[in-house]
Amino acid sequence: MNTPQIRLTGVSRKRGAFTLQADAEFGAGIHLLTGRVGSGKTTLGELLAGIGEPDFGTIQWNGGRRVMLLQDTSYHISTMTVQEEAGSWHGDAERIIRTAGLTGKEHTDLLRLSRGEVRRLELAAILTGQYDLIVLDEPWAGLDEEARRWVRQLIDSHAHEIIVIISHDLTSLPHIDQLWEMECGRLKQLGQVPACLSKWTKAPPLVRYLLNKGVHLSGLSREELEEAVCRIPG
Amino acid sequence: MIEILSVRAGILKIPSCTIHPGICAIAGPNGAGKTTFLKLLSGILPVKSGSVRIDGKEPSLCTIGWVGEYPDRNILFPRVYDELASPLRFTWQSCESSDLKVRKCADDLGITHLLDRDMHGLSGGELILVAFAAACIASPDLLILDETDSHLDERFCHQLEEYIRRSGIRYVVFSTHRPERMAIADEMIRLVRGEVAEHLPLTEEADHTFPDHLSNPWFWRKVQTELSKGGT
Numbered sequence: 145m146n147t148p149q150i151r152l153t154g155v156s157r158k159r160g161a162f163t164l165q166a167d168a169e170f171g172a173g174i175h176l177l178t179g180r181v182g183s184g185k186t187t188l189g190e191l192l193a194g195i196g197e198p199d200f201g202t203i204q205w206n207g208g209r210r211v212m213l214l215q216d217t218s219y220h221i222s223t224m225t226v227q228e229e230a231g232s233w234h235g236d237a238e239r240i241i242r243t244a245g246l247t248g249k250e251h252t253d254l255l256r257l258s259r260g261e262v263r264r265l266e267l268a269a270i271l272t273g274q275y276d277l278i279v280l281d282e283p284w285a286g287l288d289e290e291a292r293r294w295v296r297q298l299i300d301s302h303a304h305e306i307i308v309i310i311s312h313d314l315t316s317l318p319h320i321d322q323l324w325e326m327e328c329g330r331l332k333q334l335g336q337v338p339a340c341l342s343k344w345t346k347a348p349p350l351v352r353y354l355l356n357k358g359v360h361l362s363g364l365s366r367e368e369l370e371e372a373v374c375r376i377p378g
Numbered sequence: 379m380i381e382i383l384s385v386r387a388g389i390l391k392i393p394s395c396t397i398h399p400g401i402c403a404i405a406g407p408n409g410a411g412k413t414t415f416l417k418l419l420s421g422i423l424p425v426k427s428g429s430v431r432i433d434g435k436e437p438s439l440c441t442i443g444w445v446g447e448y449p450d451r452n453i454l455f456p457r458v459y460d461e462l463a464s465p466l467r468f469t470w471q472s473c474e475s476s477d478l479k480v481r482k483c484a485d486d487l488g489i490t491h492l493l494d495r496d497m498h499g500l501s502g503g504e505l506i507l508v509a510f511a512a513a514c515i516a517s518p519d520l521l522i523l524d525e526t527d528s529h530l531d532e533r534f535c536h537q538l539e540e541y542i543r544r545s546g547i548r549y550v551v552f553s554t555h556r557p558e559r560m561a562i563a564d565e566m567i568r569l570v571r572g573e574v575a576e577h578l579p580l581t582e583e584a585d586h587t588f589p590d591h592l593s594n595p596w597f598w599r600k601v602q603t604e605l606s607k608g609g610t
Contacts, residue, residue, distance in 0.1 A: 160499075180531050181503030260408030285528035286447065288407040288555055289593070312531045313556060315592055348532055350558070350592075353601045366592070373590050373597070 147172045148207040148276035148306055150192065152331075155201035157187065164188060166201075166331035170277075174299065174307045174319060176337075176364065178346075179326030185310045188331060189213060189279040192308060205276075212270050213279045220266055221254050229254055233269040243298070244268035259286045264294070271298045277306045284316045292316040296366060314348045320364045338363050380419060380520070380549060385428035388414045389572035392428075397549065400564035400581075401542065403595075404553040410569040412553040416522050419551060420444060432519055432549065443513030443521040443547075447528050449505055450497075458500070458508055459493045465516040483515045487541060502529055510538060514545055523552035527559050535559065561598035 148171075155166045164184045170192070179185050190196035191203065193213035223229045227250040230237035241247055244264040246257075254262065263286060270278060280299075284292050296318040299307060309317070323334040325346065334340045341351060341361050354361055354372050362368050380397040389411040404412050417423035418430055421437030422444075432440045443465075446452065455461045459480060466476035484490045489507050492500065500508065506526060513521060521542070527535055539562050542550055552559075560566055560580070568576035580595055590597050 181506075181529070181534050182501035186502070258409045282529055284555070286408070286525060286555070291408060292555075312529065315557060349601050349605050353605055356604075370592055373592060376590055 147304070148205070148209075150277065150306065151204045151206075152191075153202050153204070155191065155198040155203060157191065157196065157198050157200075159187070162329055164191075164329045164331075166191075168324070168331055168333060170306050170308065170322075172304055172306055173321035174303065174309065175322045175324060176317065176320045177308055177310045177324045177326060178312070178314070181312075183326040184329045184331075185326045186215075186281055188326065189215075189281050189308065189310055192277060193279050207276065209277070210275045211277045211279075212273060212275045213281070214266065214270055214283055215281045221262065224253060226250050226252050226254065226257070226265065229265060230269065234273045236272065239272050240265070240269045243272055245294075260288060260291050263287060264291060267295060267298065271302065275305060277308070278302070279308045279310070281310045282313070283309065284311065284313045293366075314364065315350065315369060316366055317364050318366075319368075323364075379433065381429075381431045382418070383429050383431075385418065385425055385430065387418055387423055387425050387428075390414055390418065391572050392574055395567070395574055395577065397551065397567075398565060399548050401550045401552070401562060403560045403563035403566045403580075404551060404569065405555075405560065405566060406569035406575070411572040412569055413524055414572075415567075415569060416444075416524050416551060416553060419520060420522055437520075440519040441516050443516070443518035445506070445509050445513045445521075445523050445526045447525040449509030449526075452509070453497050456497055458489075458495050458497060461497055461508060462493070462512050462515055465512060469516065479515055483511050486544070487511050488537075503531075503534060506530065506534075510541075514541075514547065517545075518547060520549040520551065521547045523550070525553055525555070527552075527554055527556060557593050557595070558598045558601075560595035561602055563595070566595060 150170045152166045152168045157164045164187050166188060177185050187196065191198055193211050195213065221229065223232055226241060226246050227237060230240040233240060241250060246261065246265060267283060283295055287295065299318040320337045323337050323340050325332045325334055334344055338361050342355060344351065350369065351361065357376050359372050359375050361372050382392050382395040385392045404415060406412050414423065418425065419437060420442045430437055453461060454464055462480045462483065463476050466479055484493055487507055489511060492504060492508065564581050565579050567574055
């Protein structure tokens with residue numbers, strides 16, 4: 145199996161007063177892209193997924209280029225029922241419905257599902273498909289604790305592909321390999337987790353708190369954070 | 379006080395619940411009735427049995443501000459200025475007075491530079507600020523934030539919190555799935571299958587008999603207090 149890789153060389157894209165700039169290489173593994181609201185994370189996700197084009201620079205692929213992007217789910221429904229929606233993806237509707245935990249609701253109208261159920265259906269379809277790159281833009285929005293755990297477990301089984309997670313919600317993450325930060329349109333690679341965590345100047349409060357307390361952090365996943373919290377001295 | 383008495387509406391079954399002035403967080407799994415609860419408080423959902431009173435008044439007679447997860451779905455006007463002014467214009471306030479309020483509110487939230495912009499083309503964060511400003515501008519008795527924090531970063535949430543504290547809005551009720559957001563509330567209600575499963579005050583000094591855990595609001599309170607002391 146070819147391990148996929150994407151290389152962005154001199155990529156830039158201008159929208160009004162905002163300019164996105166990126167030089168980067170994304171390999172197989174789970175990447176977390178953080179940064180402030182409006183810093184350009186979603187725009188980068190769109191460029192990676194190929195639904196936006198850079199003004200300058202190139203985006204090169206190695207080893208396949210099947211791509212899927214998750215954004216705001218409620219805009220993505222294209223059919224009437226759970227069965228039809230699952231069937232509109234990649235052929236294995238039964239597996240999608242089973243993964244989403246919607247067995248027994250095959251004939252339910254999509255508009256009668258809760259927001260969380262619709263999102264589970266789409267995530268199940270994306271994460272059971274054969275993609276080389278999956279960009280997940282705020283995958284936890286609107287999901288409760290149990291569903292968040294489910295998404296984490298689903299993502300954890302995808303280390304052979306390139307997964308890019310864009311999120312502000314840093315207490316629900318799966319295991320993360322690489323950390324990236326977007327700052328006013330500039331993409332910066334912070335490095336391999338956990339080695340880069342101590343140099344993360346804009347780390348979220350919990351990470352700063354743990355590092356201040358001298359607690360070693362083995363990673364950013366929910367489980368790793370919980371484990372670190374148990375080791376707070378005093 | 380907001381007093382809910384013998385209410386049955388949609389999935390909700392609430393014999394009695396009292397919310398105090400301040401900030402109240404609503405937690406609970408998907409489908410537990412969080413949004414229904416907020417609709418009940420706001421008067422969007424009329425009660426068939428039981429009653430809801432905000433300082434003795436029916437919700438429909440109170441001024442309510444509402445910001446949802448996707449504010450772009452509730453925009454009425456193409457220009458930011460007009461969107462902000464709309465709650466004032468709808469209540470027949472004079473042009474002079476509403477202009478003053480729009481400029482003051484925009485200044486307080488740091489969005490004066492957006493006033494002449496089109497709503498279309500604002501970034502996600504700017505849109506939330508504008509929706510938030512429009513919800514606050516008429517000095518609501520009750521401000522409701524329905525999972526507004528889903529797409530917001532830490533600093534951004536903090537900015538909104540500071541504004542809420544300064545605004546003097548009597549009741550703020552917000553729903554969230556993020557445990558760290560609970561820490562800013564004065565009380566917390568957890569709904570499960572339409573019922574109030576837990577209703578806790580979060581106002582006393584942090585009780586350290588609580589274990590350090592990511593689902594514990596007291597733990598997040600401690601994290602925030604210690605970080606703000608350290609000045610980092």
